[in-house]
Amino acid sequence: MKKIYLATIFIATVLLISSCGNSLYRGVPRSYHAKLDVALSIAGDNAEQLIKALQGVPREQREAMAFLISHMPERDLLSLTAEILIDNVTYAFKAKEKFPWARNVPKDIFLNDVLPFTIMDESRDNWRGDFFERFSRLVEGAPDIFAAIDSVNWNIRDELLVDFDIRRRKPHQSPFESIELQMASCTGLSILLTAAFRAVGIPSRIAGTPNWYDRRGNHNWSEVWVDGVWYFTEYYPSDYGLNHSWFLASAGMADEHVEEHAIFATSFRPTGQHFPLVWDREKRYVHAINVTQRYIQLFLEQQDEQLQSGDHLAVRICFRDTRLQEADNRVPINLRIIDADGREVGRGQTSNPRSDWNQFLTLVLQKNSDYMIRYWVDGQTFEHRFRTGESTMLVELTR
Secondary structure, three states, X not given: OXXXXXXXXXXXXXXXXXXXXXXXXXXXXXXXXXXXXHHHHHHHHHHHHHHHHHHOXXXXXXXHHHHHHHHXXXXXXXXXXXXXXXXXXXXXXXXXXXXXXXXXXXXXXXXXXXXXXXXXXXXXXXXXXXXXXXXXXXXXXOOOHHHHHHHXXXXXXXXXXXXXXXXXXXXXXXXXXXXXXXXXXXXXXXXXXXXXXXXXXXXXXXXXXXXXXXXXXXXXXXXXXXXXXXXXXXXXXXOOOOOOOOOXXXXXXXXXXXXXXXXXXXXXXXXXXXXXXXXXXXXXXXXXXEOHHHHHHHHHHHHHHHHHOOOEEEEEEEEEOOOOOOOOOEOOXXXXXEEOOOOEEEEEEOOOOOOOOOOOEEEEXXXXXXXXXXXXXXXXXXXXXXXXXXXXXXXXXXX
C-alpha cells in the first residue's frame, strides 16, 4: 500500500509541475530546472507550497528561491510553507538593497551564506523579518562592513538577552527557542549570531570541531566573510577583534585528516562533506567544508606576530616518564599555562614518542614573567612554576 501511495504522490506531483507549463520556471536559470524537478517530486504533498513560494516572489528573486528549494534538506522539502520561504527571500533582498556592503557581496556568497533560512539542523523559525528589524537599527550608518560586524557582534547580547547556560534544553536551539529560554549552548549562541549577521546582509556561517585534539569536547563559533576572506568571531567577541579568541591555540592543533579533530564550516550548498553533529551523528544533511588548515595557519601567524613584537618568546614544553625503559620516554599530557594574575594564557598537549625528536609543544609567552603549568597525569593534578627569561627556553616535566 505504501508503494502505491508514493507512486500516486509522484504522479500527482509530475502532473502538477506539467500543468504549470513553462511559467513555473520563468526567470530561473536552466541549470536549476532538473534540480527543481527532483526537489518537487521529493516534496510530495508539500510541492504545492514550494511552487507557491517560487511563483510568489518577483522575477529577479526567483533564482534565489530556486537555489533554496534545489538544495534544502528533505525535511524542509516535506514541511516548509510558502510563507516562511517568501518572507526569508524578501527580507534577504531588503538587506541587499538597504546596505552597501550587502550590495557588493558576490552572488554565490549571497546565495550560500546570506540567503539560507537555516544555519544547521535547528528547528525552523521564521526569524528573518524579526532579525532584520532588530539589527538594522544597530548597523544604520555603519561606514563599512567591519563596522557593521562590530555593531551586531558587540550588541547582540543586550539586544536578545540570551546567555551561555548549560541548563539550555538542547545544544542546537533555533533563534526563537534560545530567545524564549534566554539561554543557549555555544552552538545555540552561534546560530543566533550567524542569523543576526545574515539578517543585515553580512555573509556568515558556523565553524567548529566535533572534539578538540585533547578530547575535551566540541565547540562551535561564527565566521563572517569580507572581500573574499573568512574571519572568525564569537557571540561574546574578543577585545582584540576578529580572528582572536581563547580557542585559537587549540584550533592550531587540529588534525584535518581525522574527522573527530578537524575544523569544519557549514555550507547550504552540497559540498561532498557533512558537518559532524555531535548531538546527532546520524544526520548528514548539514553540508561542510574542511577549514582546518586555515585555522592552523592563523595560529602560526599570530605566534609569529607576537615573537616579532620583541616582548615575547617561545617556550617549548615536553613531559618525560622516567619510569619507562624506552629510549624516547616522552608521554603526551594535557596542560594549561596560568599567568601570575591567575589567567589562563595557553593550553596544549605535549608530544609523543611518534613525534619528531625536535617537536615540542610550543607556546608564546611574555618575557621575564612568572607562570605556572597545571597538568594531569593518571587522574592526578600537578603544578610546575617557572619564570621566562629573554630567549627561547625548554621546560621539561618529569615523573
